[in-house]
Amino acid sequence: MTPAARIAAAIGVLDEILTGSPAEQALLRWSRASRFAGSGDRAALRDLVFGALRRRDSYAALGGALTGRGLMIGHARAEDLPLDDIFSGQGHGPAPLTPAETAHRASDLPDDLPDWLRPDWQAALGPLAAEVAAAMTDRAPVWLRVNLARTDPPAAIAALAAEGIGTEPSELLPSALRVTANERTVARSAAYRDGLVELQDLSPQLACARLPLSPRMSVLDFCAGGGGKTLAIGARQPDARLTAHDASVARMADLPARAARAGLRVTVADRPKGSFDLVVADVPCSGSGTWRRTPDAKWRLDRRRLDDLVALQAQILDRVAPLVAQGGWLAYMTCSVLTAENGRQVSDFLARRQGFRLVEDRLWTPLSGGDGFFLAILGRE
Structure with a gap:
């Protein structure tokens, strides 16, 4: 699939999600109906959809509408992508921008929090509220927990590296490894299959360590x-x-x-x-x-x-x-x-x-x- 075709597919999936369908179900339905799509296409589509949902309101403001198309226009503007090349109507790409879409400009962007929740968020996080809200719009890293009952961090790092998976230990907990390369292959690796590592985010690892x-x-x-x-x-x-x-x-x-x-x-x-x-x-x-x-x-x-x-x-x-x-x-x-x-x-x-x-x-x-x-x-x- 071309980049434009992937964005057209994301528009359809996002429209389904915006009407109330859970994201995973919408992506699964698209995958089953699109047997032509390879693993790279499915991964790219997932990244587009989840990225748009993380920044739903700011992308809608940039794109001029809270729709799948509006979110993808907002995504293209946020990433400084060539709008005319993507929205060309050629092949399987989305239709060209309308004059209103071309002329739209956003001023202040929202913080991508539900309006009703903002007071609770501010009360819980105080001076960090805005910074944490901004962090929530980024993709989460992948963390692994070294199974200390079977191995130690240096050996686990070496075993993963032998399979092309790059990792680095956390400064807060040496047995927690952040994946730096080839994260999508972790679940298929021998190190994972043999119980040397488990997928687990850093914060619950830190909690269990206490x-x-x-x-x-x-x-x-x-x-x-x-x-x-x-x-x-x-x-x-x-x-x-x-x-x-x-x-x-x-x-x-x-x-x-x-x-x-x-x-x-x-x-x-x-x-x-x-x-x-x-x-x-x-x-x-x-x-x-x-x-x-x-x-x-x-x-x-x-x-x-x-x-x-x-x-x-x-x-x-x-x-x-x-x-x-x-x-x-x-x-x-x-x-x-x-x-x-x-x-x-x-x-x-x-x-x-x-x-x-x-x-x-x-x-x-x-x-x-x-x-x-x-x-x-x-x-x-």
């Missing part, structure tokens, strides 16, 4: 999902007794195989019982810290959905509190930067639950640690 672990401790990952944090804990403490639970059992379908690949044993529990030395609750949230990766979620979130999530988080905290052993730990996590889901949620829990105390809390943002991520460690007396 968890209070000790030999033979029992650990429950209550909202385990695919089990990334379960495996990260096991890599730090290989003899920990690991149990994973998720409200959707299907999300954990690959966990046994991933654990075996990592050289760990994990018990998958439908209804965890008893008590645990450490309970990790990475709860469902707005995902406001991960909007670089799922930018369409930013525009689907509304106040009612946020309030529902806050209520669900409180229910989960109350559900897991009795599972924490006396003298044990509760680690509350979100991939959000919003106070309602983070600090306020923790303070409300402590106000209604006797016997817990705040030991530490920490908020990472794209300015300091990969995705936006929150951790609070609570100790049970």
